[in-house]
Amino acid sequence: MLGVGGVASAQAPQNALKPICSWGPNPTNLELKVYVPSKLPPKPAVILAIHYCGGTGPAYANLTEYSSLADSKGFVVLYPTTNNDNHCWDVASTRSLTRNGGGDSTGLAHMVRWAIRKYRADPRRVFLTGISSGCLMSNVMAATYPDLFAAASCYSGAAAGCLAGSPGSSPATADPACGAGRIVKTPAEWAAVAGDMYPGYTGAYPRFQTWHGEADDFVSYPNLAEQLKQWSALLSVSFSHNVTDTPEPGYTKMVYGDGTKLVGYSARGVGHVVPAHETSDLEWFGL
Numbered sequence: 001m002l003g004v005g006g007v008a009s010a011q012a013p014q015n016a017l018k019p020i021c022s023w024g025p026n027p028t029n030l031e032l033k034v035y036v037p038s039k040l041p042p043k044p045a046v047i048l049a050i051h052y053c054g055g056t057g058p059a060y061a062n063l064t065e066y067s068s069l070a071d072s073k074g075f076v077v078l079y080p081t082t083n084n085d086n087h088c089w090d091v092a093s094t095r096s097l098t099r100n101g102g103g104d105s106t107g108l109a110h111m112v113r114w115a116i117r118k119y120r121a122d123p124r125r126v127f128l129t130g131i132s133s134g135c136l137m138s139n140v141m142a143a144t145y146p147d148l149f150a151a152a153s154c155y156s157g158a159a160a161g162c163l164a165g166s167p168g169s170s171p172a173t174a175d176p177a178c179g180a181g182r183i184v185k186t187p188a189e190w191a192a193v194a195g196d197m198y199p200g201y202t203g204a205y206p207r208f209q210t211w212h213g214e215a216d217d218f219v220s221y222p223n224l225a226e227q228l229k230q231w232s233a234l235l236s237v238s239f240s241h242n243v244t245d246t247p248e249p250g251y252t253k254m255v256y257g258d259g260t261k262l263v264g265y266s267a268r269g270v271g272h273v274v275p276a277h278e279t280s281d282l283e284w285f286g287l
Contacts, residue, residue, distance in 0.1 A: 013067035017058055017079060023114035028090065030107040031081040033057050035067040036119070037074055043122040045075040045287055046115050048108065048149075050130030050137045052273065053088040053170055057081040060134070065278045073287050076119050078111055088170035089137040092163040099144045099198045104137065109145045127285045128152035128206070131273050132219060133169065135210070136162070139227065142206045143194035143234075151207040153281040156216060156273035158223040159183075159230045161193035181222030190230035205234045207261050209284045211277070213270030221266075228254065228264050235261045247280050 017033035047070075051060035057079030061067055066077045082089055082104060089104050090096040096103025116123050128149050130138040135157025142152050143160035162183050166175040177183055185193070195201070208231040212224035232238060237257030246253040250269060256262035263284075267274050 013061075013071055015067075015071075017061060017067075020111075020114075024110035026107045026110065027095075027102040028082070028084060028104050028107055030104065030111075031057065031083070032111055033061070033079045033081075034115070035061065035070055035077040035079065037071045037076075039074060040076070040119065041074040042120070043125075044119055045073075045125035045127065045285070046078065046112065046119070046121045047075060047127045047129060047285070048078045048080070048112055048141070050080065050089065050108075050128070050134030050141075050154075051082075051087075052131045053086065053133035055087055060131070064276045066129070069278055069282060073282065075125075075287060076115060076121060078115055080108060080111060085168050086170035086172055088133045088168075089140075090169050091133070091136040091140050091160075092166040092169045092174065094164075097140060097144065097161060097164055097197050101144075105140055105144045108137070108141060109148060112145075112148050123148075125150060125285075125287075127287075129154055129276070129281055130157070131155045131276065132157065136169070136219075139230075140197070142208065144197045146198065146201065146205045147203055149206040151209070151285050153209040153211075153284050155211045155276060156213060156219050157210065157227065158219055159185075159190055159193075159226045160197065161190070162223065162226065164193070178223070179219050181220035181226075184222070184226065185229065187229040187233035190226065191233035194230060194234055205231070207284070208235065209263050209265070209281075211265040211267065211274040213267045213272060213274050215269055216272045218272035224264055224266060228256070228262070231262050232256055237261050247277060
């Protein structure tokens with residue numbers, strides 16, 4: 001689900017993306033390209049950067065600054081691509097909404113595990129980001145594989161399981177109720193939806209940061225509240241306070257607890273999608 005408009009091209013990174021032909025089980029025929037800085041420190045961090053509907057991993061790399069920031073910060077960026085359902089991530093089928101279920105989420109998890117081994121990365125510093133469909137998948141990955149990720153920061157998405165049971169995940173195939181903001185649940189109900197994706201899991205969930213435009217008429221603004229409900233329950237934090245004009249004028253930071261586990265950003269006058277705030281993402285990740 002998407003429409004990426006008004007996003008400026010990033011500063012050119014130093015190296016080219018590397019295509020990876022094999023990283024393990026790949027049940028939905030995903031593709032992967034990786035950005036590795038020339039000077040990679042010991043035990044680097046890894047960021048899984050998930051593209052928007054209709055996009056590709058390389059296109060997402062060109063729209064954001066994660067690769068150029070990797071040059072200065074010394075982390076690895078994974079840019080996956082799905083060629084299914086109009087290049088939209090499967091966030092609807094039972095197999096993708098189930099740990100090791102054989103959907104897109106399974107292939108993405110194997111990419112991450114491969115990268116940790118290949119680059120001898122720090123498994124405690126693996127992060128998620130994505131825009132639109134990539135944000136929906138970021139929610140799903142954090143719910144289905146919470147033990148793989150330390151934190152997520154994503155843009156213009158919806159809660160994990162919002163599209164569950166939909167015939168597809170693209171604008172052409174999806175049940176419109178989720179995108180229209182009509183899937184409304186209590187925090188406990190949303191937590192149960194996520195819990196069903198990894199039955200029996202009792203460990204910690206990733207810290208979560210989510211951004212949404214108040215003028216978004218594609219993945220409607222009420223989806224921000226539903227994401228915050230879900231993650232407030234999973235992370236056991238309650239709304240604390242707002243901080244206006246942060247990180248820029250017109251943006252309101254919505255702080256849960258002490259702000260270390262969950263925050264939301266509401267962007268006044270911004271439609272679909274909120275442009276990536278890569279520096280803020282890296283601050284959230286601790287990079």
